[in-house]
Amino acid sequence: MPISDAANSFVCDLVAYEPGKPIEETARELGLDPSAIVKVASNENPLGPSPLAKEAMRKAIEQSHIYPDGGGYKLRSAIAGKLGFDIENIILGNGSNEIIEFLCHTFLNRDAELIAAKHAFVVYKLMATLFGAKYVEVDDPDFIHDLEAMADAITQNTRLVFIANPNNPTGTQVTQEAIDNFIDRLPDHVVAVFDEAYFEFLDTPPDVLKHVRAGKNVIVLRTCSKIHGLAALRIGYGVAPKPLSDLLQKARQPFNTNAIAQAGALAALDDTDHIEKTRAINRQGLEFYEKAFAQRGINFVPSVANFILVEVGDGDLVFKEMLKQGVIVRAMRGYKLPGWVRISIGTSAENHRALEVLDHVLAISATN
Ligand SMILES: *Cc1c(COP(=O)(O)O)cnc(C)c1O
Numbered sequence: 425m426p427i428s429d430a431a432n433s434f435v436c437d438l439v440a441y442e443p444g445k446p447i448e449e450t451a452r453e454l455g456l457d458p459s460a461i462v463k464v465a466s467n468e469n470p471l472g473p474s475p476l477a478k479e480a481m482r483k484a485i486e487q488s489h490i491y492p493d494g495g496g497y498k499l500r501s502a503i504a505g506k507l508g509f510d511i512e513n514i515i516l517g518n519g520s521n522e523i524i525e526f527l528c529h530t531f532l533n534r535d536a537e538l539i540a541a542k543h544a545f546v547v548y549k550l551m552a553t554l555f556g557a558k559y560v561e562v563d564d565p566d567f568i569h570d571l572e573a574m575a576d577a578i579t580q581n582t583r584l585v586f587i588a589n590p591n592n593p594t595g596t597q598v599t600q601e602a603i604d605n606f607i608d609r610l611p612d613h614v615v616a617v618f619d620e621a622y623f624e625f626l627d628t629p630p631d632v633l634k635h636v637r638a639g640k641n642v643i644v645l646r647t648c649s650k651i652h653g654l655a656a657l658r659i660g661y662g663v664a665p666k667p668l669s670d671l672l673q674k675a676r677q678p679f680n681t682n683a684i685a686q687a688g689a690l691a692a693l694d695d696t697d698h699i700e701k702t703r704a705i706n707r708q709g710l711e712f713y714e715k716a717f718a719q720r721g722i723n724f725v726p727s728v729a730n731f732i733l734v735e736v737g738d739g740d741l742v743f744k745e746m747l748k749q750g751v752i753v754r755a756m757r758g759y760k761l762p763g764w765v766r767i768s769i770g771t772s773a774e775n776h777r778a779l780e781v782l783d784h785v786l787a788i789s790a791t792n
Contacts, residue, residue, distance in 0.1 A: 434556040441550055445752050456750055462777050464768040465752040467592065467731045469624075469653030471702055471771070474695040475656060477688035484687035492683035499686045501663055502693060507633060512666050515673060516681045520621060520647040520660025524551055524586075526675040527617060527643070530558040531583035539577050540586040541569045543594050543759055545619065548586040557583075567594040567725050569735070571606040578614055585610075588619040589630060593759055593766040595727025600630050607635045607642065613666065615641045621660075622729040624651040625706055626697060639665045643672075648685075650730065651702050652692035657685035706730045709769035716779055722786075731768045736786065739765045745785040751778050 428436050444465030451458040500514040517523035524547060532538065532555040540548040541564040552559040558581070562574045569587055578585065589608075590597040603618075610616055618632045635642045647660035659681050664672065692698070713732050717724040721727055723735040736742040739762050743755035748764075756764040767778055 432556065434553055435663075437554050438550065441547065442758060444754055445747070447752070450647075450747060450750070450752055454748065454750070461750045461752065462770065462774045463752045464770045464774060465766075466655070467650060467768045468655050469702055470649065470774060471653060471698065471705065472686070473653040474692040474698040476690040476695040476698070477652065480691035481684050481688040484684045486493075487683060491681070492679050492681065492686060493682070494678045496681055496686055499681075499690045500661075502690055503663075506693060507663060509633075509637070509646070509663060512667075513663055513669055515658045515662045515664065515669050515676070516686075517645075517662065517676075518680050519649060519658040520645040520662070520684070521547055522658075522680060523643075523645055523660065523662040523672065524548065524617070524619075526662075526672045527584055527615065528552070528555045529675040530671050530721065530776070531615060535581055537579060537581045538572055538582045538586065539582055540572070540583045541588075541591065543553075543567055543591065543761065544569075544586060545588045545592045546758055552659045564594070564769075566596075567591075568596045569598050569602075571579065571598055571602040575606050575609040578609075578611060580613070582611075582614050584615050584617055585588055586617045586619060588621070589632075590622050590626065590727075590729045592729065593733050593754070593756060593761075594725055595729040595733060596670070596725065596726045597626065597628075597730060598630070603630055603632060603635075607640055610641060612641065615643060617643050617645065619645045621645070621647045621650055625703060625730050626687050626728055632773055633663060636663050636665055641665070641668060643668060648692055649690045650697070651699055652686070652687050652689070653698070653702070655689050657682075659689045660686040690755070705771065706769050708772065709775050712772070712775050713767065713769070713779070720783075731766050733761070733764055733766050735764050736782070739763055742782070742785055745788065746778075746781050749781045749784070750782045753778070 447463050503514045504511045525666045528551045534556045537558045538552040539560045617742040643662050643664040649655035681789050725733040738779045739755040754766040
């Protein structure tokens with residue numbers, strides 16, 4: 425008997441998450457120098473980690489023989505203080521993705537339903553599948569979450585509704601009014617998950633924390649992977665009313681976030697200089713791409729995040745051809761967008777290089 429026959433069928437059926445192609449792997453396969461490769465595939469911070477975080481992490485290394493504070497007291501206190509909550513409202517995750525897993529452990533089973541938008545961050549579907557739950561997909565006209573339709577889709581079996589705001593890979597945001605109306609309609613047996621991985625990039629940030637403060641079944645997820653430039657550390661956090669955060673704490677391994685990551689995150693939160701520099705370079709990069717695509721008559725989705733979705737004809741082909749020239753973007757077939765690629769905003773030099781290579785590849789595919 426093959427061992428897969430003994431496994432849960434919903435796990436066997438799962439299509440594993442395909443991350444952005446790593447620089448080292450690309451360099452090995454193409455025989456290129458890693459330093460010549462531009463990776464604009466995973467929405468990472470082109471300025472690197474927060475310098476304050478680096479310094480704090482160097483210090484933390486000295487205590488690597490000691491188990492971390494599994495409760496994350498210092499970091500959770502700092503986050504709570506910053507946002508005006510109590511430490512009990514804050515939960516840490518090995519990346520905010522781990523908190524998505526806590527939510528699924530806590531609320532999903534084979535009868536439960538998880539609702540998300542058609543072009544939502546793909547991890548939600550992966551998790552629903554992994555837990556054997558039903559994944560309910562709601563149309564998102566013009567690539568914007570339709571919160572009214574998502575509320576309409578709620579049934580007695582619904583447990584989780586995921587709203588990525590702004591969403592990845594679309595880069596679009598929902599309005600405060602849509603959020604408030606949605607929360608008004610939220611039944612007691614459903615948790616609304618607002619994934620705010622790109623919150624710090626927003627010029628008009630929504631206020632979802634007021635609903636957490638009001639004790640609604642709402643959790644806000646944030647991460648140190650994006651604006652803080654600490655994706656490799658795997659650390660993020662959730663903010664939820666105490667009854668909800670207490671439940672999620674039970675789903676967590678004792679030492680789920682490590683001490684170096686906690687130290688780095690703590691310092692990064694206060695690194696306003698790095699945050700502002702990142703916001704500025706991102707704004708310039710978005711303007712650069714939007715202007716360039718408009719000039720070329722290339723269809724794109726206006727973005728409020730640190731990446732941009734652009735229609736290129738054959739996304740897989742453009743990905744492959746750009747890769748050959750050392751620029752890693754993300755093909756979007758897995759998001760039901762086979763004609764599109766997603767490009768993360770890089771430094772000015774990286775953006776120029778990526779556009780140059782894209783131009784070259786599009787010219788080639790146009791003549792074929
Ligand atoms: C990048 C991203 C995250 C962050 O995941 P981490 O596990 O914190 O690195 C979460 N949600 C969305 C929508 C993202 O794009």
